Amino acid sequence: MSSARVVAVAAAGAFFAAGAWTATDPGHSGLSLLLAACALIVAGAAWLETGPGSAKELALIATLAAAAAAGRVLFAAVPGVQPVTVTVVAAGVALGARAGIAVGATGALVSNFFLGQGPWTPWQMLAWGACGAAGALAAPFL
Known part of the structure; x- marks a missing residue:
């Protein structure tokens, strides 16, 4: 094992x-x-x-997670704008559940380094990871 x-x-x-x-x-x-x-x-x-991930796939996932985190930090002052959700769902649709979950969890963790960590961080990681998995499940219908 x-x-x-x-x-x-x-x-x-x-x-x-x-x-x-x-x-x-x-x-x-x-x-x-x-x-x-x-x-x-x-x-x-x-x-x-x-997962059987290549270096290209890992670099793409890291770039998408960084873009999601940067978008969240940049748009933190604008109420109701969550670019992380769009990025995570798009990653789930295009790359699959594993990548969507990784982008969502990493985006939440990295953006909270700038916006403040707390007991809500694991819940945000789970929620955005679930958005990535939902995007992967919805991919055949899109």
């Missing part, structure tokens, strides 16, 4: 343990849900590492 697969299985186990903790002790649900989000991000990163 590869090390990435072991990490993904361990993160999935941590996710289910955090869910069980939420069910048994509702007073700590915020902390357990944050741990579950972090476990999902670790599992997603391990899944992304197993």
Whole structure:
């Protein structure tokens, strides 16, 4: 079993343990849900590492993530404008779910270095990663 697969299985186990903790002790649900989000991000990163990606594909994904992060930082003062979502969905449609998730999670993480990290960062990474996966699912219809 590869090390990435072991990490993904361990993160999935941590996710289910955090869910069980939420069910048994509702007073700590915020902390357990944050741990579950972090476990999902670790599992997603391990899944992304197993992909057969070339250097060209990796460079394209990094460039799209940088463009998404820069767009978010530049348009932070304009309410209701989210260039990250458009970039992430387009990456998911054009390059597939793995690339869309990578662009979304990386774009959220990098842009929060400028806009402020906090407990919302894992949730933003998950949400924009889900937008990339949704773009990949919608690709046959577009």
